[in-house]
Amino acid sequence: MAAQGPNASEYIVHHLTHLKSAKQTALVDWSVFHLDTLFWSVSLGLVAILILARAASKATSGVPGRFQAAVEILVEMVESQSKSIVHGDRSFIAPLALTVFVWIFFMNAMDLLPLDLVPNIWAAIFGAAGHDPHHAYMRVVPTADLNATLGMSLGVLILCLYYSVKIKGFGGWMHELFTAPFGSHPVLYPINFAMQLIEFVAKTVSHGMRLFGNMYAGELIFMLIALMGAAWAGTAGSGLLWIGGVLAGAIWAIFHILIITLQAFIFMMLTLVYIGQAHESH
Amino acid sequence: MNLNATLFAQLVVFLILAWFTMKFVWPPIMKALDERAGKIADGLAAADKAKTDLAHAEKKAGEELRKARESAAEFRSGAERQVAQLIEEARVEGARIVAAAREAAETEAASASQRAKEALREQVAALAVAGAERILRKEINAQVHAELLTQLKSEL
Numbered sequence: 001m002a003a004q005g006p007n008a009s010e011y012i013v014h015h016l017t018h019l020k021s022a023k024q025t026a027l028v029d030w031s032v033f034h035l036d037t038l039f040w041s042v043s044l045g046l047v048a049i050l051i052l053a054r055a056a057s058k059a060t061s062g063v064p065g066r067f068q069a070a071v072e073i074l075v076e077m078v079e080s081q082s083k084s085i086v087h088g089d090r091s092f093i094a095p096l097a098l099t100v101f102v103w104i105f106f107m108n109a110m111d112l113l114p115l116d117l118v119p120n121i122w123a124a125i126f127g128a129a130g131h132d133p134h135h136a137y138m139r140v141v142p143t144a145d146l147n148a149t150l151g152m153s154l155g156v157l158i159l160c161l162y163y164s165v166k167i168k169g170f171g172g173w174m175h176e177l178f179t180a181p182f183g184s185h186p187v188l189y190p191i192n193f194a195m196q197l198i199e200f201v202a203k204t205v206s207h208g209m210r211l212f213g214n215m216y217a218g219e220l221i222f223m224l225i226a227l228m229g230a231a232w233a234g235t236a237g238s239g240l241l242w243i244g245g246v247l248a249g250a251i252w253a254i255f256h257i258l259i260i261t262l263q264a265f266i267f268m269m270l271t272l273v274y275i276g277q278a279h280e281s282h
Numbered sequence: 283m284n285l286n287a288t289l290f291a292q293l294v295v296f297l298i299l300a301w302f303t304m305k306f307v308w309p310p311i312m313k314a315l316d317e318r319a320g321k322i323a324d325g326l327a328a329a330d331k332a333k334t335d336l337a338h339a340e341k342k343a344g345e346e347l348r349k350a351r352e353s354a355a356e357f358r359s360g361a362e363r364q365v366a367q368l369i370e371e372a373r374v375e376g377a378r379i380v381a382a383a384r385e386a387a388e389t390e391a392a393s394a395s396q397r398a399k400e401a402l403r404e405q406v407a408a409l410a411v412a413g414a415e416r417i418l419r420k421e422i423n424a425q426v427h428a429e430l431l432t433q434l435k436s437e438l
Contacts, residue, residue: 024284024286026284027284027285028284028285028286029284029285029286030286030287030290031286031287032284032286032287032288033286033287033288033291034286034288037288037292038288038291038292038295041292041295042295045295045299048299049299049302049303049306049307052303052307052311053302053306053307055307055311056306056307056308056309056310056311057310059310059311059313059314060314061313061314061315061316061317061318061320061321062318064314064318068314071311072311072314072315075308075311075312075315076315079312091304091308092300092301092304094308095300095303095304095307095308096300096303096304098303098307098308099296099299099300099302099303100296100300103296103299142292145288146285147284147285147286147288147289147292148288148289148292150285150289150292151288151289151290151291151292151293151295151296152292152293152296154289154293155293155296155297158293
């Protein structure tokens with residue numbers, strides 16, 4: 001691979017390039033879509049809610065089957081977490097948390113597919129369609145795309161604002177924006193407001209960035225391990241590298257099972273915490 | 283990393299998925315869970331009730347058993363008393379019958395011997411008269427000497 005294929009940096013850059021609707025030159029360009037991220041996140045979202053809907057449509061109050069019991073464990077976990085964090089009407093918030101958890105878990109779990117499997121299939125399709133397979137870009141982990149994670153954390157921010165206004169009323173929320181955290185004094189109003197703005201921005205950015213960073217780094221390490229495994233073919237007499245690649249890949253994948261679950265759980269918990277904060281007056 | 287419109291698409295997808303879950307996934311599952319919780323609570327309550335019912339029934343059965351034993355003992359002692367009484371009555375009756383029989387037999391025997399004595403007396407008297415008749419031949423008239431003969435008969 002090293003002999004005829006791309007070198008390490010080309011390999012990584014290729015794997016980190018999105019399938020785009022147009023070439024993006026600026027850092028921020030609102031006219032461009034990442035088609036791969038959209039495809040995989042929507043597909044996995046559909047898979048997630050269809051699995052849940054299937055469980056829901058077959059739900060019985062009698063003796064549950066294994067599938068129903070598994071979904072119920074999940075639902076009960078989300079329900080108890082949301083109950084302890086959000087005090088108020090949870091008819092949307094608890095299902096939201098469930099969706100977040102399952103969807104993000106599925107998107108994260110794409111990291112566990114063999115790194116080159118989907119990109120190679122895509123390259124074959126792309127090549128068969130008459131394009132240059134070297135420009136067949138495909139990233140399969142939507143949560144390793146900052147747009148996806150920030151999109152979701154922005155959604156949480158919007159819900160926070162919505163619930164702030166809904167619970168406290170617009171006047172009450174404005175009052176809180178200017179009087180918390182330091183207190184009600186005209187001199188403190190701008191400082192309070194600035195702090196609140198910083199808090200909202202920090203919450204949203206860190207919320208999205210945390211998930212993105214974990215998944216991006218995990219993906220990158222899978223690439224480095226793949227490179228190590230691939231290096232044996234080009235290096236004389238170092239089959240050890242191949243064994244090392246297998247070992248490291250296995251260990252990292254096993255560890256990643258924990259990470260994908262944990263990150264999905266953390267994103268869900270933070271969603272609940274932030275929306276819960278919107279329910280509470282300072 | 284580049285920021286682009288994917289972000290907003292993701293936002294919209296996110297909200298749609300959450301809405302779908304709220305509408306079609308969450309309510310039936312929660313309903314099933316709540317219903318099952320209700321069923322289990324009912325079942326536990328029924329089990330508790332059955333337990334107290336059982337204890338109650340056991341107590342009642344014990345009481346009935348005790349009562350039955352008591353009445354059986356009562357019946358037995360009553361029956362024993364009755365048996366003893368019957369035996370006693372039978373013994374008295376038997377004794378009475380034996381005594382009566384003995385008395386009747388004695389009376390019978392006494393009258394029989396009296397009758398035998400009478401008959402003997404008659405026959406002896408007749409023999410005596412016949413003997414005397416033979417001895418005296420016509421000298422003695424039975425009618426004339428009847429008083430004498432009756433006197434003689436009573437002396438025998």
